[in-house]
Amino acid sequence: MQVKVYPNRAKMGEASGKLVEKHIIELAGQKDEIRMVFAAAPSQNEFLNYLRNSPIIPWEKIVAFHMDEYLGLDHSHTALFSNFLKSALFDHVPMKRVHLIDGNNTSEKECKRYSGLLSEKKIDIVCLGIGENGHIAFNDPPVADFNDNLLVKEVELDEYCRQQQVNDGCFESFDSVPTHAITLTVPALLNADFICCVVPGTRKKEAVYQTIHGTVDEHCPATILRGHWNCHLFTDKNALPAFEIGKPQETQFLMDIISRKLCILNEMQEMRMTAISIPDHASIQFPFCGPGLIDLQVNGIAGIDFNEMELTEHSIRQAINALLKKGVTGFFPTMITNDPQTVEKNLKIIHRACQIDPLINSCILGIHLEGPFISSFEGAKGAHPEKYIQKPSWKLVEKFQKASGGRIKLITLAPELEGAIELIKRCKEEGILTAIGHSSATYSDITNAVTSGATLSTHLGNAVPMMLHRHPNILWDQLVQEDLYTSLIADGFHLDPSFLKAVLKIKKEKAFLISDSTKFCGMEPGAYQSPIGEEIILEENGRLSMKYGNGLLAGAAKSLLDGIEYLVKEKITDISEAWKMASTVPLYFVGLKPTNDTVIFNFSIEKRLQIQKVIKQGTLVNL
Numbered sequence: 031m032q033v034k035v036y037p038n039r040a041k042m043g044e045a046s047g048k049l050v051e052k053h054i055i056e057l058a059g060q061k062d063e064i065r066m067v068f069a070a071a072p073s074q075n076e077f078l079n080y081l082r083n084s085p086i087i088p089w090e091k092i093v094a095f096h097m098d099e100y101l102g103l104d105h106s107h108t109a110l111f112s113n114f115l116k117s118a119l120f121d122h123v124p125m126k127r128v129h130l131i132d133g134n135n136t137s138e139k140e141c142k143r144y145s146g147l148l149s150e151k152k153i154d155i156v157c158l159g160i161g162e163n164g165h166i167a168f169n170d171p172p173v174a175d176f177n178d179n180l181l182v183k184e185v186e187l188d189e190y191c192r193q194q195q196v197n198d199g200c201f202e203s204f205d206s207v208p209t210h211a212i213t214l215t216v217p218a219l220l221n222a223d224f225i226c227c228v229v230p231g232t233r234k235k236e237a238v239y240q241t242i243h244g245t246v247d248e249h250c251p252a253t254i255l256r257g258h259w260n261c262h263l264f265t266d267k268n269a270l271p272a273f274e275i276g277k278p279q280e281t282q283f284l285m286d287i288i289s290r291k292l293c294i295l296n297e298m299q300e301m302r303m304t305a306i307s308i309p310d311h312a313s314i315q316f317p318f319c320g321p322g323l324i325d326l327q328v329n330g331i332a333g334i335d336f337n338e339m340e341l342t343e344h345s346i347r348q349a350i351n352a353l354l355k356k357g358v359t360g361f362f363p364t365m366i367t368n369d370p371q372t373v374e375k376n377l378k379i380i381h382r383a384c385q386i387d388p389l390i391n392s393c394i395l396g397i398h399l400e401g402p403f404i405s406s407f408e409g410a411k412g413a414h415p416e417k418y419i420q421k422p423s424w425k426l427v428e429k430f431q432k433a434s435g436g437r438i439k440l441i442t443l444a445p446e447l448e449g450a451i452e453l454i455k456r457c458k459e460e461g462i463l464t465a466i467g468h469s470s471a472t473y474s475d476i477t478n479a480v481t482s483g484a485t486l487s488t489h490l491g492n493a494v495p496m497m498l499h500r501h502p503n504i505l506w507d508q509l510v511q512e513d514l515y516t517s518l519i520a521d522g523f524h525l526d527p528s529f530l531k532a533v534l535k536i537k538k539e540k541a542f543l544i545s546d547s548t549k550f551c552g553m554e555p556g557a558y559q560s561p562i563g564e565e566i567i568l569e570e571n572g573r574l575s576m577k578y579g580n581g582l583l584a585g586a587a588k589s590l591l592d593g594i595e596y597l598v599k600e601k602i603t604d605i606s607e608a609w610k611m612a613s614t615v616p617l618y619f620v621g622l623k624p625t626n627d628t629v630i631f632n633f634s635i636e637k638r639l640q641i642q643k644v645i646k647q648g649t650l651v652n653l
């Protein structure tokens with residue numbers, strides 16, 4: 031859902047009208063008939079007024095419906111929605127056809143008749159508002175059903191909704207507002223390809239707040255709009271309680287949003303937001319939309335590895351295509367401890383690929399050097415080859431940084447090594463983030479690293495010494511550092527659910543997911559050679575380990591998307607939290623501004639995620 035905020039109703043009406051006008055004209059170029067549903071309420075006045083006066087809308091192609099009607103109100107009553115829409119729009123423009131709901135027909139017959147008309151063909155555009163009680167059409171909280179099997183039904187209006195009709199000036203008294211009505215159901219409204227929602231005014235504050243920030247469920251039926259992939263919410267300053275407009279409190283605002291588990295800010299000026307907040311129990315069939323995924327540790331994917339000798343610009347593009355298919359719109363290619371000549375060569379290739387291909391350039395947000403300044407202790411060195419481990423050296427970093435065209439943004443190192451603290455400080459000066467990882471550091475090494483500028487624990491819980499003292503040890507010692515973020519591999523093999531739960535309880539919004547995927551992610555099970563020459567085994571279930579390392583893990587063969595699914599499946603977090611940990615949190619950690627990159631996905635009852643569409647830099651990616 032995109033939220034746009036305007037200083038007053040007039041500007042809001044004009045902007046929403048323009049957007050719908052533009053969409054109608056686009057559709058008119060493709061089809062002979064455009065089917066639209068309109069809402070009848072004073073909140074729509076400015077919007078309908080814009081449409082009525084548009085000199086370019088091809089009304090002769092438009093078939094109009096409305097979304098609700100009172101039962102039993104006299105034909106001539108001005109509050110009848112059919113009469114309202116006639117005087118606001120239908121009587122002024124040469125529509126192809128207008129289908130009015132007859133509130134004086136028996137409700138059963140009328141629901142059937144109108145359902146029949148609606149289901150003749152797909153509805154293209156729904157223009158609606160949100161009630162003070164959060165309703166859409168007359169789906170008030172007590173009767174709204176996100177999984178309704180019906181398209182049109184009779185409902186009893188709740189008292190809050192009836193009072194709003196008096197507040198809106200449509201009826202003189204509460205008692206004169208009918209108690210029953212006919213309404214299009216939630217699925218009938220959400221089935222449209224395009225939704226324009228116009229909600230002005232102070233009395234809508236709570237409803238707008240809930241729509242943007244509340245849990246997606248029937249307590250506020252409008253929250254379901256966040257799940258629609260092409261919904262545009264227009265509101266005015268008066269209806270917006272959550273933050274003040276015009277004050278550039280970007281950081282605080284972003285933190286507020288992150289802590290409320292929902293949406294990211296894309297453009298401060300327009301207040302465009304991409305929201306995701308889905309209840310864990312939802313069995314909603316509509317696609318959802320969330321920010322593009324961000325993976326700060328990708329060694330490779332789909333047969334291509336950034337550490338292999340054979341890396342080319344073309345294979346980088348292939349890897350990016352595979353990542354986009356998994357919803358990853360931004361990532362750090364990760365170079366592990368390796369022959370320095372290969373590292374340098376591959377950094378140059380990545381740099382060149384970014385220069386020649388704008389898509390690669392926009393997906394590669396930076397490069398992660400994981401090593402070579404790591405511990406050579408068993409366990410701590412993990413799957414990294416000992417022969418290429420080096421002493422911390424700014425000179426080497428400088429050489430690599432030059433080869434990469436300044437793209438190295440993160441270095442994982444062992445702070446206990448001689449010269450590591452100086453290197454951390456130097457990196458900080460040069461704008462490179464540093465992380466603690468593949469280390470056997472003590473509490474004082476870790477504290478020194480943090481005070482010198484280290485801000486992350488890389489894949490906490492993995493690549494640590496084989497045997498740990500129960501306390502102190504390197505896990506507790508990092509967990510207590512409040513300034514450290516933590517990256518976690520949630521592939522189902524690297525960490526147990528209880529460890530993940532405990533880390534999240536401590537680190538809260540400072541924990542994010544990485545895949546640590548290698549070229550074997552997406553490959554058939556079997557025995558292979560790793561890019562750094564080790565024999566490795568990829569099992570049927572996706573476990574990747576060293577053949578001669580007593581089963582020790584050797585990176586991952588699962589994607590970031592699998593990590594999100596794992597957190598939800600194991601009931602470690604809900605989907606909103608997990609998605610946030612794989613998108614907004616890592617982006618925030620590296621200090622990059624949110625983008626408009628968006629992923630549209632299905633989330634099934636079986637908790638499976640399926641990517642449907644990826645929008646990168648405003649363009650639909652060909653998946």
Ligand SMILES: N[C@@H]1[C@@H](O)[C@H](O)[C@@H](COP(=O)(O)O)O[C@@H]1O
Nearest residue numbers: 412413414492493494583584585
């Ligand atoms: N990329 C690292 C490997 O280099 C490391 O060997 C492994 C260790 O996991 P554990 O410490 O659980 O054996 O974690 C990740 O996969």
